[in-house]
Amino acid sequence: xxxxxxxxxxxxxxxxxxxxxxxxxxxxxxxxxxxxxxxxxxxxxxxxxxxxxxxxxxxxxxxxxxxxxxxxxxxxxxxxxxxxxxxxxxxxxxxxxxxxxxxxxxxxxxxxxxxxxxxxxxxxxxxxxxxxxxxxxxxxxxxxxxxxxxxxxxxxxxxxxxxxxxxxxxxxxxxxxxxxxxxxxxxxxxxxxxxxxxxxxxxxxxxxxxxxxxxxxxxxxxxxxxxxxxxxxxxxxxx
Amino acid sequence: xxxxxxxxxxxxxxxxxxxxxxxxxxxxxxxxxxxxxxxxxxxxxxxxxxxxxxxxxxxxxxxxxxxxxxxxxxxxxxxxxxxxxxxxxxxxxxxxxxxxxxxxxxxxxxxxxxxxxxxxxxxxxxxxxxxxxxxxxxxxxxxxxxxxxxxxxxxxxxxxxxxxxxxxxxxxxxxxxxxxxxxxxxxxxxxxxxxxxxxxxxxxxxxxxxxxxxxxxxxxxxxxxxxxxxxxxxxxxxx
Ligand code: SF4
Ligand code: SF4
Numbered sequence: 503x504x505x506x507x508x509x510x511x512x513x514x515x516x517x518x519x520x521x522x523x524x525x526x527x528x529x530x531x532x533x534x535x536x537x538x539x540x541x542x543x544x545x546x547x548x549x550x551x552x553x554x555x556x557x558x559x560x561x562x563x564x565x566x567x568x569x570x571x572x573x574x575x576x577x578x579x580x581x582x583x584x585x586x587x588x589x590x591x592x593x594x595x596x597x598x599x600x601x602x603x604x605x606x607x608x609x610x611x612x613x614x615x616x617x618x619x620x621x622x623x624x625x626x627x628x629x630x631x632x633x634x635x636x637x638x639x640x641x642x643x644x645x646x647x648x649x650x651x652x653x654x655x656x657x658x659x660x661x662x663x664x665x666x667x668x669x670x671x672x673x674x675x676x677x678x679x680x681x682x683x684x685x686x687x688x689x690x691x692x693x694x695x696x697x698x699x700x701x702x703x704x705x706x707x708x709x710x711x712x713x714x715x716x717x718x719x720x721x722x723x724x725x726x727x728x729x730x731x732x733x734x735x736x737x738x739x740x741x
Numbered sequence: 742x743x744x745x746x747x748x749x750x751x752x753x754x755x756x757x758x759x760x761x762x763x764x765x766x767x768x769x770x771x772x773x774x775x776x777x778x779x780x781x782x783x784x785x786x787x788x789x790x791x792x793x794x795x796x797x798x799x800x801x802x803x804x805x806x807x808x809x810x811x812x813x814x815x816x817x818x819x820x821x822x823x824x825x826x827x828x829x830x831x832x833x834x835x836x837x838x839x840x841x842x843x844x845x846x847x848x849x850x851x852x853x854x855x856x857x858x859x860x861x862x863x864x865x866x867x868x869x870x871x872x873x874x875x876x877x878x879x880x881x882x883x884x885x886x887x888x889x890x891x892x893x894x895x896x897x898x899x900x901x902x903x904x905x906x907x908x909x910x911x912x913x914x915x916x917x918x919x920x921x922x923x924x925x926x927x928x929x930x931x932x933x934x935x936x937x938x939x940x941x942x943x944x945x946x947x948x949x950x951x952x953x954x955x956x957x958x959x960x961x962x963x964x965x966x967x968x969x970x971x972x973x974x975x976x977x978x979x980x
Binding site: 514515516522523524525526571572573574575576603684701705708709712715716717718719721722723724725726727728730733734 | 753754755761762763764765810811812813814815842923940944947948951954955956957958960961962963964965966967969972973
């Protein structure tokens, strides 16, 4: 049985982004990432600043239940890149056996067979501003293996910092027009503790992105969302 | 051919609420409502303060295209109660023939056959704070006629002002557990023009609602959302 490096477990809270925005969920954050995005807002999962606990699937599920009690039926697995960890397949199986739904967010650079069992998969390919390069053939494979599942869903999410990112997002959307797509403003102020200032800054950024999308006919059926948890709680970790 | 009283057409803008939150859409707002909710935020659709244009379906579609150009492929029909108007069936048909998807929001008090053709139906039964009474048998019929459509979707949305509303929402959710459900904070300050104050007030209300839902195990799989357009643009009409 493969163990999983766990950086934090918290919740229940609200999913602040993407395809299940607003849903009550627990978060399970794994350590380690194969990317080094310039603006990574969870660098603590891979830069050595926080140490993961290396845990069995059953211990992870027990921890989730201890934190969440009877107040959740959805778990979001994020990272880092959770797709690095084979052991999450067992975590997913144990959760679904208890009637708990699962979500994963990954950039789509690694494949795991358990990915096809996840209820809500968000693939977030990284735009040029991240400094990372997209492997399109790999992404094609990812999408094609996930898009025709019966009741389980896949979506794309691209974080946008500038015009170049926006045109990258339009390329992604045109390559996979049948996949639900979310655009989200990047948080370029991940260390400020001035919540009031951050709020108006983030809403300005969101309004900018909305305006860009409204004026692009390449992006007619994308969804543009802010990060609700950042609007509510600023840059605090673990909420 | 039945004509439709139209109060405003605007967009493209972002759908700020509910099941297609964040999606680029045009709004078509019809006049008239059979309800008189105490906190109605679109009373101008029925209180005589604004006069509707009485229009044919083809004129409505032309107007939408004039406003939106090639920059939309989704139209949201709201009110008032759009379900009062038989003529919207033809509007919906014309739009879908052009490859445009449609959404409707109604409290579920009136039935129209065209309702089954709408892509995204939001039923928003009104909680006790509205002063209105729910006809449960009628709502049962509504849900049962809409929930098993192939690719088209239905959701429930309840606006929450207080604890009594919240327990009403839990009743609704338990009656229709298979229907995706959204909770939303009511805007109890629909006339202030102080956007800065309104923003922090609305975020406080949203945080209150999030906390209530996190602490209720009757509401584990609802989604709790703010009104994005109000966060961005305050109480301005027509955005
Ligand atoms: S893929 Fe995600 S976790 Fe990894 S470096 Fe990029 S933003 Fe950070
Ligand atoms: S049903 Fe909607 S439009 Fe009608 S009075 Fe109530 S809030 Fe206003």
